[in-house]
Amino acid sequence: MSIFDIAGVNPTLVSRLMVELDDVSTIFDRQLASDFPPVNTLSVHVGRYRGKMLRPTLVLLSGMAVDESVVDSSHYHRTIGAVTEMIHMATLVHDDVLDESSVRRGGATVNALHGNEMAVMLGDYLISNAFHLCSTIGDPNLNLRLGEITNTLCEGEIVQLHNRENVDLDEDMYLTIVTNKTASLIGGCCELGARLAGADLKIQKALHEYGINLGVAFQITDDLLDLTADQQELGKTVGRDLDMGKLTLPLIRALRDGDDQRQIAALVRDRCHAQLQERLQDDGWFESARETAMDRVASARRWIGDLPDNAATTMLHLLADAVVQRRF
Amino acid sequence: MSIFDIAGVNPTLVSRLMVELDDVSTIFDRQLASDFPPVNTLSVHVGRYRGKMLRPTLVLLSGMAVDESVVDSSHYHRTIGAVTEMIHMATLVHDDVLDESSVRRGGATVNALHGNEMAVMLGDYLISNAFHLCSTIGDPNLNLRLGEITNTLCEGEIVQLHNRENVDLDEDMYLTIVTNKTASLIGGCCELGARLAGADLKIQKALHEYGINLGVAFQITDDLLDLTADQQELGKTVGRDLDMGKLTLPLIRALRDGDDQRQIAALVRDRCHAQLQERLQDDGWFESARETAMDRVASARRWIGDLPDNAATTMLHLLADAVVQRRF
Numbered sequence: 001m002s003i004f005d006i007a008g009v010n011p012t013l014v015s016r017l018m019v020e021l022d023d024v025s026t027i028f029d030r031q032l033a034s035d036f037p038p039v040n041t042l043s044v045h046v047g048r049y050r051g052k053m054l055r056p057t058l059v060l061l062s063g064m065a066v067d068e069s070v071v072d073s074s075h076y077h078r079t080i081g082a083v084t085e086m087i088h089m090a091t092l093v094h095d096d097v098l099d100e101s102s103v104r105r106g107g108a109t110v111n112a113l114h115g116n117e118m119a120v121m122l123g124d125y126l127i128s129n130a131f132h133l134c135s136t137i138g139d140p141n142l143n144l145r146l147g148e149i150t151n152t153l154c155e156g157e158i159v160q161l162h163n164r165e166n167v168d169l170d171e172d173m174y175l176t177i178v179t180n181k182t183a184s185l186i187g188g189c190c191e192l193g194a195r196l197a198g199a200d201l202k203i204q205k206a207l208h209e210y211g212i213n214l215g216v217a218f219q220i221t222d223d224l225l226d227l228t229a230d231q232q233e234l235g236k237t238v239g240r241d242l243d244m245g246k247l248t249l250p251l252i253r254a255l256r257d258g259d260d261q262r263q264i265a266a267l268v269r270d271r272c273h274a275q276l277q278e279r280l281q282d283d284g285w286f287e288s289a290r291e292t293a294m295d296r297v298a299s300a301r302r303w304i305g306d307l308p309d310n311a312a313t314t315m316l317h318l319l320a321d322a323v324v325q326r327r328f
Numbered sequence: 329m330s331i332f333d334i335a336g337v338n339p340t341l342v343s344r345l346m347v348e349l350d351d352v353s354t355i356f357d358r359q360l361a362s363d364f365p366p367v368n369t370l371s372v373h374v375g376r377y378r379g380k381m382l383r384p385t386l387v388l389l390s391g392m393a394v395d396e397s398v399v400d401s402s403h404y405h406r407t408i409g410a411v412t413e414m415i416h417m418a419t420l421v422h423d424d425v426l427d428e429s430s431v432r433r434g435g436a437t438v439n440a441l442h443g444n445e446m447a448v449m450l451g452d453y454l455i456s457n458a459f460h461l462c463s464t465i466g467d468p469n470l471n472l473r474l475g476e477i478t479n480t481l482c483e484g485e486i487v488q489l490h491n492r493e494n495v496d497l498d499e500d501m502y503l504t505i506v507t508n509k510t511a512s513l514i515g516g517c518c519e520l521g522a523r524l525a526g527a528d529l530k531i532q533k534a535l536h537e538y539g540i541n542l543g544v545a546f547q548i549t550d551d552l553l554d555l556t557a558d559q560q561e562l563g564k565t566v567g568r569d570l571d572m573g574k575l576t577l578p579l580i581r582a583l584r585d586g587d588d589q590r591q592i593a594a595l596v597r598d599r600c601h602a603q604l605q606e607r608l609q610d611d612g613w614f615e616s617a618r619e620t621a622m623d624r625v626a627s628a629r630r631w632i633g634d635l636p637d638n639a640a641t642t643m644l645h646l647l648a649d650a651v652v653q654r655r656f
Contacts, residue, residue, distance in 0.1 A: 132475025
């Protein structure tokens with residue numbers, strides 16, 4: 001299932017995006033190309049992780065929503081698209097080390113194949129190249145904003161790690177973590193796409209908030225899939241959050257408001273996946289989390305209510321809805 | 329033993345440097361300060377790693393060598409000093425994960441104390457903040473150059489990892505690895521210090537080459553210490569290179585030109601530290617590596633032969649000599 005199969009998306013826009021995203025991939029690959037074969041072997045592996053390219057798509061769409069014609073001629077949008085995808089790949093590679101995951105997009109992870117050490121260094125190489133690529137645009141404010149975003153992202157990851165095995169983690173802190181580690185980059189994509197298209201600060205902020213809400217909805221849904229999905233279908237290791245002592249929204253709510261909190265805490269402690277899954281389903285906690293994600297989607301859509309009425313804006317609306325409905 | 333205890337260094341210059349480096353530390357700490365206590369706990373730990381501050385010292389000295397008066401008023405030199413130290417700290421934190429080291433500067437490593445996951449994320453936080461801090465200067469060329477340097481650094485680390493357990497590693501590849509992973513940043517410090525002081529391209533290149541040669545000499549010496557030093561005295565885990573299958577100069581030469589190469593290969597394979605140490609000492613391979621480091625020091629000094637004759641230039645010469653003589 002791809003972003004471009006979403007019902008109602010303008011086919012002409014999809015064709016344009018496909019061409020643009022091909023360019024993004026070319027920029028991405030060219031940036032990572034090295035004189036050293038072992039480095040290229042790793043980069044090829046990362047290429048396989050590249051799936052839906054949600055982040056570059058948001059950079060491009062946000063630019064087009066502001067000014068339909070701008071992205072065709074904008075090397076900057078494509079460059080920043082590649083930068084954000086590189087940052088995202090770095091987080092995937094390092095997350096797989098953190099989570100000891102062995103499967104991603106239906107294939108072996110870098111850590112599983114080349115060891116944790118190689119995965120650590122590959123992530124660093126991706127981060128470094130993302131900043132280098134961003135610098136080629138020559139606008140110091142872009143670098144500054146990218147640095148702010150990645151600082152926030154790392155803070156989110158550190159706070160999340162710190163709260164592993166913390167059964168008292170509350171919903172506010174969970175949302176702070178999710179906002180920082182996931183939504184900050186997605187919000188940044190939308191904001192930078194708008195900025196590069198010449199949007200004023202008000203519109204940049206609107207698109208930033210759209211992205212933040214979309215990102216939170218996306219992560220809540222991702223966390224839900226880790227509890228509910230079939231591993232084969234999802235193409236990555238599932239049940240990892242619980243194994244790693246990472247509490248997510250349905251569990252946080254069940255532990256705070258559930259009928260038998262002590263029993264649920266015991267199931268968490270003993271990593272009883274199947275029983276927990278059944279319990280959370282029966283007690284409506286999956287549905288409760290899904291509703292929160294849908295509320296965030298509604299917020300995201302409200303933030304872009306005043307954008308020009310064009311195909312890109314329509315796709316941003318459709319994309320927001322799709323985030324909570326499908327498994328991409 | 330500190331850089332500032334080197335015999336012959338101008339005491340007025342040392343006082344100036346001390347004040348400047350205090351400012352560098354302040355910038356460093358302020359940059360890493362977070363709203364999240366778990367992040368600050370980690371940053372405090374990194375503060376303890378900060379020892380000789382060789383890299384900021386080289387940024388400052390290179391600036392002063394070009395124009396004695398410039399650094400006093402240059403917030404940029406201090407900022408770039410903090411940036412380079414942050415990159416260096418990130419490599420230490422991630423190296424300790426790679427090498428599974430438990431001791432650094434006489435204390436527990438981040439990975440030993442908070443786990444590998446936290447060390448991975450802390451390293452990322454440091455890299456991200458280094459780029460963010462660099463961006464505050466507002467000169468896109470600085471960001472571009474920093475990105476090039478860190479790309480090279482990561483490539484060096486990846487190629488080194490790739491060559492673990494490779495008993496056929498040759499001297500050229502060893503020197504390429506050392507140049508990329510260590511000397512590129514040290515050369516960058518000298519070059520950027522000169523550039524920020526308004527040096528022309530020829531002088532920037534001279535200082536860059538000084539730093540590259542100094543860095544290679546430094547790493548050869550560091551590798552030697554890992555084979556020869558006392559752990560308590562050095563304040564970090566020793567013998568790690570051999571444990572990790574990382575061949576360094578004395579061993580590479582003994583395996584290529586030694587009397588009984590097969591016997592040495594067996595000692596490497598079986599990790600026989602004491603016997604290897606004795607063998608390399610007796611056969612003169614430690615001395616041979618030391619001579620190569622000293623040749624690099626001589627090259628470094630030749631590159632700065634035409635710099636203005638002032639206290640900072642003198643200190644750069646003394647520092648080059650000191651790199652191979654002492655244990656800082």
